[in-house]
Amino acid sequence: xxxGKINILSRGLLKENPVFILMLGLCPTLGVTTQVIxxxxxxxxxxxxxxxxxIFVSLLKDIIxxxxxxxxxxxxxxxxxxxxxxxxHAFAPSIYSSLGIFLPLIVVNxxxxxxxxxxxxxxxxxxxxxxxxxxxVGFTLxxxxxxxxREVFGSGTIxxxxxxxxxxxxxxxxxxxxxxxxxxxxxxxxxxMGYLKGFFEWYSKRKRG
Amino acid sequence: xxxxxxxVSSSPHIHTRMSTSSIMWSxxxxxLPAALWGVYVFGLRALLxxxxxxxxxxxxxxxxxxxxxxxxVLDGSAFLTGLLIGMNLPADVAIVVPILASxxxxxxxxxxxxxxxxNWMNPALAGRVFVxxxxxxxxxxxxxxxxxxxxxxxxxxxxxxxTQIKMTVSEQTALLASSTGVLESSGYPYTGFAHNVxxxxxSMSLNVSEYTIDAFFGNIAGCIGxxxxxxxxxxxIYLLYKKIITWHIPVSMIGSFALFAxxxxxxxxGLGLFQGDFVLQxxxxxxILASLFMATDMVTSPVTRKGMILYxxxxxxxxxxxRYFGSLPESSSLAILLVNIFVPTIDRYIMPKRFxxxxxxSNKKEVKA
Numbered sequence: 001x002x003x004g005k006i007n008i009l010s011r012g013l014l015k016e017n018p019v020f021i022l023m024l025g026l027c028p029t030l031g032v033t034t035q036v037i038x039x040x041x042x043x044x045x046x047x048x049x050x051x052x053x054x055i056f057v058s059l060l061k062d063i064i065x066x067x068x069x070x071x072x073x074x075x076x077x078x079x080x081x082x083x084x085x086x087x088x089h090a091f092a093p094s095i096y097s098s099l100g101i102f103l104p105l106i107v108v109n110x111x112x113x114x115x116x117x118x119x120x121x122x123x124x125x126x127x128x129x130x131x132x133x134x135x136x137v138g139f140t141l142x143x144x145x146x147x148x149x150r151e152v153f154g155s156g157t158i159x160x161x162x163x164x165x166x167x168x169x170x171x172x173x174x175x176x177x178x179x180x181x182x183x184x185x186x187x188x189x190x191x192x193m194g195y196l197k198g199f200f201e202w203y204s205k206r207k208r209g
Numbered sequence: 210x211x212x213x214x215x216x217v218s219s220s221p222h223i224h225t226r227m228s229t230s231s232i233m234w235s236x237x238x239x240x241l242p243a244a245l246w247g248v249y250v251f252g253l254r255a256l257l258x259x260x261x262x263x264x265x266x267x268x269x270x271x272x273x274x275x276x277x278x279x280x281x282v283l284d285g286s287a288f289l290t291g292l293l294i295g296m297n298l299p300a301d302v303a304i305v306v307p308i309l310a311s312x313x314x315x316x317x318x319x320x321x322x323x324x325x326x327x328n329w330m331n332p333a334l335a336g337r338v339f340v341x342x343x344x345x346x347x348x349x350x351x352x353x354x355x356x357x358x359x360x361x362x363x364x365x366x367x368x369x370x371x372t373q374i375k376m377t378v379s380e381q382t383a384l385l386a387s388s389t390g391v392l393e394s395s396g397y398p399y400t401g402f403a404h405n406v407x408x409x410x411x412s413m414s415l416n417v418s419e420y421t422i423d424a425f426f427g428n429i430a431g432c433i434g435x436x437x438x439x440x441x442x443x444x445x446i447y448l449l450y451k452k453i454i455t456w457h458i459p460v461s462m463i464g465s466f467a468l469f470a471x472x473x474x475x476x477x478x479g480l481g482l483f484q485g486d487f488v489l490q491x492x493x494x495x496x497i498l499a500s501l502f503m504a505t506d507m508v509t510s511p512v513t514r515k516g517m518i519l520y521x522x523x524x525x526x527x528x529x530x531x532r533y534f535g536s537l538p539e540s541s542s543l544a545i546l547l548v549n550i551f552v553p554t555i556d557r558y559i560m561p562k563r564f565x566x567x568x569x570x571s572n573k574k575e576v577k578a
């Protein structure tokens with residue numbers, strides 16, 4: 001039983017990684033990964049919304065009639081997205097402005113809707129919570145990986161939080177003067193995504209034997 | 210590529226004695242005059258750029274062939290890609306740029322899709338566009354050719370004819386001058402040779418500007434291999450003679466570009482319709498190189514004659530659009546890459562008629578009745 005719980009928690013990280021294996025939520029993945037800080041902000045927002053929407057969908061699964069379940073999920077998700085949006089606007093205005101339209105679009109992010117429909121709808125609250133954590137962290141890690149590669153090679157920086165005397169931007173010596181700009185453009189995002197997908201496909205095939 | 214087993218390959222199936230390697234080496238030979246001219250006018254630095262891109266292309270291809278255990282580096286395709294990349298770079302570019310362009314061309318564009326014959330995009334062009342968008346600053350400094358320097362022009366980096374026109378046009382709103390007039394008013398240099406030839410033409414009451422003649426013979430600033438339209442056309446004629454390319458793509462591409470440039474090209478300069486200075490536009494920039502050697506790449510162009518003509522017309526149109534109304538240089542490269550995407554569609558809908566096939570007219574009538 002315990003191993004089942006760990007499996008639910010851990011499968012979102014690699015085996016069923018939402019971005020690289022399930023290919024869900026690609027719009028924000030390609031859109032916001034130009035800077036590491038954006039990836040972190042997006043990941044945090046998605047984890048928050050995913051955890052609460054999974055919990056509430058799991059709680060309400062017996063009350064919601066089957067024929068109107070999708071609109072009901074959207075209402076639940078939209079409520080939490082509004083909370084996240086207002087919180088970010090108040091406490092992290094720079095991330096709020098750089099995420100732009102992708103923040104309210106979490107409402108229609110297919111990871112969240114997909115987990116509500118495919119998992120929380122059928123499972124207990126605890127399992128749904130674990131699933132949300134696993135999937136959310138998996139999504140965040142995927143975003144971080146893409147953003148790190150794109151930002152380091154595409155603009156030669158790593159943008160993090162500004163703390164004290166540190167302004168939050170790490171500059172990488174040679175790449176900062178001669179960045180491979182294509183990677184910050186949409187074409188670079190798709191190209192990198194393709195190669196990472198190929199790598200994970202190869203990796204998971206090899207693991208299965 | 211050279212295996213003798215029975216394999217089912219895609220069209221065309223017509224058999225000739227030409228092999229992949231003989232085609233590749235013929236194209237290389239056809240490119241050599243223009244490349245040598247580039248080395249002559251831009252100095253040994255140009256030779257270094259070409260050499261680095263060829264060596265890195267061949268080395269990466271060799272490594273990938275070792276892994277895939279298929280084919281041989283002697284088929285010349287990597288050598289040709291490297292040569293084209295080198296010819297498409299300015300002479301003063303940092304040495305890491307040709308290496309990166311070759312790596313992108315061979316690894317990403319060619320081998321990600323399965324190696325020679327499977328890529329849908331021209332590798333050399335994609336490599337060039339990749340480094341162009343990545344290192345815009347490094348790619349935009351052009352050296353003046355030797356022939357202009359000896360005419361007393363400052364040897365340091367200069368704008369190409371096209372960027373000069375574009376800059377002047379964007380600065381002034383109502384110009385009412387042709388491209389030649391724009392260049393003259395901004396004091397763009399030309400050689401004494403071009404002046405003499407232009408005088409000769411005007412004595413025959415033909416109006417050919419000095420810039421057109423310089424662009425035709427390659428006395429302009431630009432990438433190493435693209436400046437001399439004359440030597441490129443010589444190479445193109447050689448390829449036509451060897452039947453490696455057909456006339457369809459270059460002629461339809463240049464024709465449609467010339468038509469659009471002639472009809473609508475004057476609008477940008479504040480002139481009316483049918484005022485475009487299309488002759489100068491054809492010979493400047495990378496258009497001739499693109500039309501004869503890039504667009505005609507066998508892997509990424511349509512297989513049927515009709516398809517080739519449609520492909521050429523589309524490229525000409527997009528080159529016109531990007532060159533006249535776009536903000537970026539490299540219009541012919543971008544146009545070819547854009548139309549490369551449509552090639553499978555063109556091949557699907559423009560099918561050659563099968564031998565002995567008769568159109569089924571009777572069926573249609575029955576349906577109507």
